[in-house]
Amino acid sequence: xSIADEINSRIFKMIDERGITGYRIMxxxxxxxxxxxxxRHNKASFTVxxxxxxxxxxxxxxxWLLTGxxxxxxxxxxxxxxxxxxxxxxxxxxxxxNTIAVYDKIxxxxxxxx
Numbered sequence: 141x142s143i144a145d146e147i148n149s150r151i152f153k154m155i156d157e158r159g160i161t162g163y164r165i166m167x168x169x170x171x172x173x174x175x176x177x178x179x180r181h182n183k184a185s186f187t188v189x190x191x192x193x194x195x196x197x198x199x200x201x202x203x204w205l206l207t208g209x210x211x212x213x214x215x216x217x218x219x220x221x222x223x224x225x226x227x228x229x230x231x232x233x234x235x236x237x238n239t240i241a242v243y244d245k246i247x248x249x250x251x252x253x254x
């Protein structure tokens with residue numbers, strides 16, 4: 141199955157699940173009926189501008205239409221990245237805190253020696 145076929149499959153799965161007709165898509169998005177029919181049978185593919193319109197109409201991300209990956213997948217990846225960055229920052233802060241504690245001890249020793 142080609143990428144265009146996979147995109148068409150995702151689009152028509154959403155359309156069918158929502159009970160939207162090809163005629164409704166044609167009327168609402170001004171996409172020719174022939175294009176819709178041919179795309180349904182994988183004999184044509186939608187243009188980029190049509191894909192943008194369809195993603196907005198179906199309220200799905202363009203990412204999802206093109207790749208099948210949900211926004212949650214990207215969000216989960218970002219959360220993992222931020223968690224790792226957070227752990228690294230905590231480690232650096234702890235090192236700075238330890239350095240400050242050592243500095244304060246040295247400072248106390250120097251002032252007591254005077």
